[in-house]
Amino acid sequence: MSIKTRKKKDKIFTLLVMFLSILTILPLFLILLYLIKAGFSALNLDLITKVSRPIGERGGALNSIIGTLIISLLATLIATPISVFTGLFIFEYRKKVVSKILNITVRLISGIPSIIIGIVVYLWMVKPLGKYSALSGSVALAIMMIPNTVTSTVETLEMIPIGLREASLALGASFAKNITKVILPLSIPGILTGVLIGLGRIAGETAPLLFTAFGNPFLNLNIMKPMDTLPLLIYNYALSPFEEWHKIAWGASLILIFIVLILNVLAKWIVSKWNR
Amino acid sequence: MENLKALIQRQSGNIIYRFASIKKLLNFDKILKISLFISAALVLGIVLGFVVTLCVASFDFLKSLGFSSLLKDTWNPLTDEFGASPFIFTTILVSSLSLLLSIPFSLSIAISLSDKKGNKLLQSFLNTSLDLMAAVPSVIYGFWALFTLSPLVRLLQTKLGFAPMGVGLFTAVIVLTIMIIPFSAGISREVIKLVPQELEEAGYSLGATRYEVIRSIILPQAKSGIIAGFILSMGRSLGETMAVTMVIGNFNAFPKNIFSPANTISSLIANQFNEASGLHQSALIFLGLILLVITLLVNLAGAFILKGSRR
Numbered sequence: 001m002s003i004k005t006r007k008k009k010d011k012i013f014t015l016l017v018m019f020l021s022i023l024t025i026l027p028l029f030l031i032l033l034y035l036i037k038a039g040f041s042a043l044n045l046d047l048i049t050k051v052s053r054p055i056g057e058r059g060g061a062l063n064s065i066i067g068t069l070i071i072s073l074l075a076t077l078i079a080t081p082i083s084v085f086t087g088l089f090i091f092e093y094r095k096k097v098v099s100k101i102l103n104i105t106v107r108l109i110s111g112i113p114s115i116i117i118g119i120v121v122y123l124w125m126v127k128p129l130g131k132y133s134a135l136s137g138s139v140a141l142a143i144m145m146i147p148n149t150v151t152s153t154v155e156t157l158e159m160i161p162i163g164l165r166e167a168s169l170a171l172g173a174s175f176a177k178n179i180t181k182v183i184l185p186l187s188i189p190g191i192l193t194g195v196l197i198g199l200g201r202i203a204g205e206t207a208p209l210l211f212t213a214f215g216n217p218f219l220n221l222n223i224m225k226p227m228d229t230l231p232l233l234i235y236n237y238a239l240s241p242f243e244e245w246h247k248i249a250w251g252a253s254l255i256l257i258f259i260v261l262i263l264n265v266l267a268k269w270i271v272s273k274w275n276r
Numbered sequence: 277m278e279n280l281k282a283l284i285q286r287q288s289g290n291i292i293y294r295f296a297s298i299k300k301l302l303n304f305d306k307i308l309k310i311s312l313f314i315s316a317a318l319v320l321g322i323v324l325g326f327v328v329t330l331c332v333a334s335f336d337f338l339k340s341l342g343f344s345s346l347l348k349d350t351w352n353p354l355t356d357e358f359g360a361s362p363f364i365f366t367t368i369l370v371s372s373l374s375l376l377l378s379i380p381f382s383l384s385i386a387i388s389l390s391d392k393k394g395n396k397l398l399q400s401f402l403n404t405s406l407d408l409m410a411a412v413p414s415v416i417y418g419f420w421a422l423f424t425l426s427p428l429v430r431l432l433q434t435k436l437g438f439a440p441m442g443v444g445l446f447t448a449v450i451v452l453t454i455m456i457i458p459f460s461a462g463i464s465r466e467v468i469k470l471v472p473q474e475l476e477e478a479g480y481s482l483g484a485t486r487y488e489v490i491r492s493i494i495l496p497q498a499k500s501g502i503i504a505g506f507i508l509s510m511g512r513s514l515g516e517t518m519a520v521t522m523v524i525g526n527f528n529a530f531p532k533n534i535f536s537p538a539n540t541i542s543s544l545i546a547n548q549f550n551e552a553s554g555l556h557q558s559a560l561i562f563l564g565l566i567l568l569v570i571t572l573l574v575n576l577a578g579a580f581i582l583k584g585s586r587r
Contacts (some may be wrong), residue, residue: 010487020380030424086315086316086318111511111512111515119545123329174304
């Protein structure tokens with residue numbers, strides 16, 4: 001093969017790869033543009049001050065916004081201690097077989113389809129109590145969040161210089177002192193990043209909530225009762241035949257994607273700040 | 277008076293002593309260690325708990341109808357017919373098709389991102405966009421597809437002479453492809469980064485073009501990792517629910533052609549679970565168990581290959 005044809009082949013290949021790469025991310029911008037176009041006109045005071053209403057009466061998404069905040073924050077409160085402790089366990093006993101099994105388990109949990117988490121939490125909490133509740137939704141989301149947070153905890157712990165640990169242990173620090181005074185303070189930024197990314201992921205989840213938090217057209221602050229979230233509202237309104245509800249759903253989508261993007265940007269910012 | 281004072285002193289001493297003994301019994305070290313163990317046990321228990329719970333809850337269905345009734349192709353909860361083969365078939369079909377479609381795209385973007393001489397600005401733009409694509413909630417993908425993609429599909433259907441429905445297998449495959457690209461591209465990107473730089477440089481120093489280096493050095497080196505990435509994204513697409521539910525058309529039979537409406541296991545569950553009770557619910561739970569076992573196996577296989585490729 002002459003050098004000319006080889007160079008030509010290389011050129012064609014480079015162009016093709018570039019073209020396909022651009023084509024790959026094109027949908028993201030189509031989605032963002034469409035969201036901004038359709039959602040911006042729906043953004044008004046009603047959307048964030050009124051609760052869901054029957055068709056014909058101008059309603060909003062206040063109940064879903066508050067529900068999203070409550071359910072995701074509760075899930076974070078449940079998942080974070082469990083994940084951080086599990087991460088510490090994996091790190092402290094990293095030479096043991098049980099830690100290797102835990103590592104595989106965490107990966108398997110992240111692969112469980114979200115709808116299955118919904119079914120199982122339904123069987124654990126909704127069926128025995130006989131009612132849908134926001135708390136069961138939080139538990140479902142917490143299970144979704146655990147793998148992310150455990151992985152980021154372990155990765156952070158592995159980056160802490162071994163010398164610091166050895167120094168504190170050599171000074172006679174106990175197991176708990178070593179963890180609470182040396183290891184955890186150093187790894188807070190890394191853990192926080194994992195928590196924020198996990199929070200961004202669960203804030204947009206719908207499937208685990210279908211059979212647990214269920215949705216609720218009224219403003220509800222009681223975690224033992226059904227509660228609405230933004231993704232649930234988008235799902236229900238998107239499939240309805242009403243133009244007015246579609247509009248509210250676009251506005252809700254814009255708010256939701258804004259929340260998710262902010263959380264992701266925040267996480268990236270912490271990483272870049274911490275690496276410096 | 278004197279007596280009372282002495283009594284109080286004795287009592288308070290007692291209380292202090294008791295606190296001290298509790299402190300000794302449950303010192304901080306022990307509390308922390310116990311919480312570590314409990315958390316780890318909880319996490320270990322989740323997967324097992326899931327499988328056991330689903331097994332127990334689907335027992336009703338297995339006892340009264342048996343496994344073989346699942347293999348039939350009629351799904352009618354009113355007559356207690358729970359043939360689920362169309363859903364199992366559609367689930368595997370949709371995720372395989374979207375995986376195949378995603379391969380050229382995720383490979384291209386992984387190759388662009390790993391080019392060490394490439395435009396840094398463009399690469400960080402691609403990288404950020406890929407991360408954002410992974411962060412967009414599934415329900416928003418579904419909503420967008422329902423309102424922009426399905427009218428386009430309708431146009432295509434009229435041109436090709438199919439019934440213009442807009443929703444169906446084809447639309448679901450396209451959305452799913454878009455959704456899994458960031459995932460498989462992310463893994464390919466990591467794996468390609470792991471290819472030793474000396475190998476690449478050796479190729480260039482022998483006069484190879486970039487295309488030749490990629491084809492005969494990078495891709496063969498990263499092959500098993502890339503395949504593992506594709507298997508893992510297959511695992512993800514098998515269980516994807518919301519976007520698929522919104523655009524697949526909710527039709528309980530074998531799809532007749534690429535455009536016809538259908539149902540995957542997860543979209544069937546999403547559509548029917550809340551209204552189901554008794555045997556119907558048990559059948560749906562058993563389908564969920566099947567889905568869980570398939571995804572767990574696929575994920576284990578992917579993780580196993582990925583681990584082998586890193587050694």
